[in-house]
Structure formats: C-alpha cells, structure tokens
Amino acid sequence: MATVTGNNSMIPADNVVMAVPKKGRLYDRCMKLLAGAGMDHRRPARVDIAQCSDLPVTLVFLPAHDIAMFVGEGNVDIGITGLDVVKETSDDSEIEVAMELGFGKCRLCVQAPVSAGITDVKTLSGKRIVTSFPAVCKAFFDQYDTPDNPTKIKYVSGSVEAACGLGLADAVVDLVETGTTMKAAGLEVVAEVMDSQCLLIVGKGTKHREMVDLIVRRIEGYITAEKYLMVSYNTSKENLEACKQVAPGKRSPTVSQLDTEGWFAVQALILKKDSSRVMDELQGCGATDILLFAMHNTRINTSS
Structure with a gap:
C-alpha cells in the first residue's frame, strides 16, 4: 500500500496515489489537465486528499517542492512537479520521467x-x-x-x-x-x-504499473489533443499531392473518394500553432471547403 504518511485510512489500499501541486498557477493547470484526462474528483474543503470517481486513484495535494521526494521514496506512485524540483530533491535511479507537460516553463x-x-x-x-x-x-x-x-x-x-x-x-x-x-x-x-518545466513522474518501484500506465496514456492523449487540430478539406486529384505536402499528418492524411469523380476528401492532424498558415497554403494549393476541428482527447502514437 502506497501512502504519503504511514497507514492513512483515507487512501484505499489498492489505489494508485497521485500527487499534484496544492496551490498556485501549477495547481490550476493541473486541474485542467486532470479534467481533460477524465480524472474527475471532488476535493472536500480544507482537505488535501480526493478520490477519483471512475478510477482507483487517490489524489494528494502537496507542495510542489515535496512531490519528487515522495515519488522517489515510494510514498506516491505518480506525480506532477518541475524538473528543477526533481533534480534538487530526488535520485534519478528512483524516478522515471513519463513525459514533459509543456507548462510551468x-x-x-x-x-x-x-x-x-x-x-x-x-x-x-x-x-x-x-x-x-x-x-x-x-x-x-x-x-x-x-x-x-x-x-x-x-x-x-x-x-x-x-x-x-x-x-x-x-x-x-x-x-x-x-x-x-x-x-x-x-x-x-x-x-x-x-x-525547467512541469513533468509527469513515476516511481520506479510502483506496484500499480498497469494503472499508472493508463493514467500516463490518458494525460498524453489530452496533451496531444491540446497541441493538434484536425484539418478537413476537399481537393481535386491534380492538387492532391501538393495539398498532402502542406499537411502530411502525423503518419499520413486520411483520403476518401468523393462522389464527384476526380475529387477527394482529406483529413490530417496539424499543429495548432501552424493552423492559420496551413489553411492559407492549402487554399493556395487549390483545396476547397477547408474546415478546422478541435479535439477533446486522443489516443495517438506520439512517436510516429
């Protein structure tokens, strides 16, 4: 059983324990991250422990400076804190960096x-x-x-x-x-x-690896959805290759034949920060009916 301070009856024995910063701007960003990953919870007033409603996960709200130490010592399975704190308070042999979160830079x-x-x-x-x-x-x-x-x-x-x-x-x-x-x-x-920036860190000695990996995938899916948009457009056969060069997608675009002969519907992931430029260039390449869609969450192989 992983607990923060000994045998804490507020933490079910089989639950994953996840530490998040208890206040400030990092707290606000972490709450948005958890909500986007479907980790709904209710935190009672003046209580630093909360149970997730649909996962066997207990959230503990700690000072950011303490989180890496607790993860490294095995009191907490997974946590969010800064790289600066990880380097200051923990041993690399005890902690695995699951991902960079892109905020708190x-x-x-x-x-x-x-x-x-x-x-x-x-x-x-x-x-x-x-x-x-x-x-x-x-x-x-x-x-x-x-x-x-x-x-x-x-x-x-x-x-x-x-x-x-x-x-x-x-x-x-x-x-x-x-x-x-x-x-x-x-x-x-x-x-x-x-x-430095915020990291999702995992204790190498966690006994809840399967559930920890699920949490990592959920958070990774949400971060990917925040980073990318889906662009959809129609194009003729003669312009298709030029359009695909503008928006090649993560692996390749999805191309479907339209009823109109010689025309295709195309969808591809693009970086949010590049979206206006990509739409302009697609239009310049002859694409029509260009639409942009936000995503709430994803399950995408980010290494591809």
Missing part, C-alpha cells in the same frame, strides 16, 4: 546585482550564494570551485531575490519566469543553470 539562473556589473559567473566562485536549490547550485558551482575556496551556499525557502539587497549574498540562484521580480530586486541573469 522557467529557467533556474544565477542572478547578481546589476550594480555589480558581473559578466562572468566564474568570478562568483567562492562567494556567498543564497538559493532554494542548494544541491543543484552546488553541482553547478563545483565546476568552478577549488578545494580551498568552495562557494558558500546558503538555503532559504523563499524571498531569495531579497538576499543581495539585504547584504546576505553576493548572488542568488533562483527561478526566472517573466523576470519581473528579478528586475524589481535590481538583479540580472549572469548564467543559466538549467531550463
């Missing part, structure tokens, strides 16, 4: 006061660095440090950007999304430590 960066004019991160080796990611920070500065002058890394759980202004640090290592908070604190990026 940010950069973990070395930031220093603009007034210091630091252009080479190597000059910060041996200095005072404040961060919420001490393990990742140490691994980054190890490449520049010497045994007799290691970088002095201090952990804080929040308000990292204030450390330089308070005279507590020469630089900080913190997440940058829009850069607004960094600039307001008078800081600038000196070096990028890593790119």
Whole structure:
C-alpha cells in the first residue's frame, strides 16, 4: 500500500496515489489537465486528499517542492512537479520521467546585482550564494570551485531575490519566469543553470504499473489533443499531392473518394500553432471547403 504518511485510512489500499501541486498557477493547470484526462474528483474543503470517481486513484495535494521526494521514496506512485524540483530533491535511479507537460516553463539562473556589473559567473566562485536549490547550485558551482575556496551556499525557502539587497549574498540562484521580480530586486541573469518545466513522474518501484500506465496514456492523449487540430478539406486529384505536402499528418492524411469523380476528401492532424498558415497554403494549393476541428482527447502514437 502506497501512502504519503504511514497507514492513512483515507487512501484505499489498492489505489494508485497521485500527487499534484496544492496551490498556485501549477495547481490550476493541473486541474485542467486532470479534467481533460477524465480524472474527475471532488476535493472536500480544507482537505488535501480526493478520490477519483471512475478510477482507483487517490489524489494528494502537496507542495510542489515535496512531490519528487515522495515519488522517489515510494510514498506516491505518480506525480506532477518541475524538473528543477526533481533534480534538487530526488535520485534519478528512483524516478522515471513519463513525459514533459509543456507548462510551468522557467529557467533556474544565477542572478547578481546589476550594480555589480558581473559578466562572468566564474568570478562568483567562492562567494556567498543564497538559493532554494542548494544541491543543484552546488553541482553547478563545483565546476568552478577549488578545494580551498568552495562557494558558500546558503538555503532559504523563499524571498531569495531579497538576499543581495539585504547584504546576505553576493548572488542568488533562483527561478526566472517573466523576470519581473528579478528586475524589481535590481538583479540580472549572469548564467543559466538549467531550463525547467512541469513533468509527469513515476516511481520506479510502483506496484500499480498497469494503472499508472493508463493514467500516463490518458494525460498524453489530452496533451496531444491540446497541441493538434484536425484539418478537413476537399481537393481535386491534380492538387492532391501538393495539398498532402502542406499537411502530411502525423503518419499520413486520411483520403476518401468523393462522389464527384476526380475529387477527394482529406483529413490530417496539424499543429495548432501552424493552423492559420496551413489553411492559407492549402487554399493556395487549390483545396476547397477547408474546415478546422478541435479535439477533446486522443489516443495517438506520439512517436510516429
């Protein structure tokens, strides 16, 4: 039985335990993701556990920073958190990355006061660095440090950007999304430590592999549906090959003969971000009756 804290009677013994961030923008995105994957649930007020209505899955709502640790230690079967958290709090041998989710994108960066004019991160080796990611920070500065002058890394759980202004640090290592908070604190990026985004992660020791794989397929299907649209159009035989070059689909388009001789109905998946351009080019190639359809979910081999 996988539980977050010992023998928790709120989690049925045979259920998969899935951890999601409990608040903030990541929580909102995760709720949309779960709804799109058909993982309906009701979360009672002020309770951090919820049961899915049609799957033997218990959702636990945790701080994002704790999720990778719980998955790695086997307390949770599957979870959603950032790559930065995975690298900071877990062992690669314990966690399998099922997929990148495409949201929560940010950069973990070395930031220093603009007034210091630091252009080479190597000059910060041996200095005072404040961060919420001490393990990742140490691994980054190890490449520049010497045994007799290691970088002095201090952990804080929040308000990292204030450390330089308070005279507590020469630089900080913190997440940058829009850069607004960094600039307001008078800081600038000196070096990028890593790119990050939200991941779906699985504990390698899970005893519920079949159900975990089902959850992964459902989420993958929803993400694919969000990423692609279906374009449908009619074209004559002489224009068919040119149109297929514009919208080749994931494997190949679906082509059907119309009652009108020499004419075909065609359907193909296209990336949502390319949809306007593709429609323009199809029209330029002689396609007619061009329609675009959104999808709610899919089951598509994304490797093809």
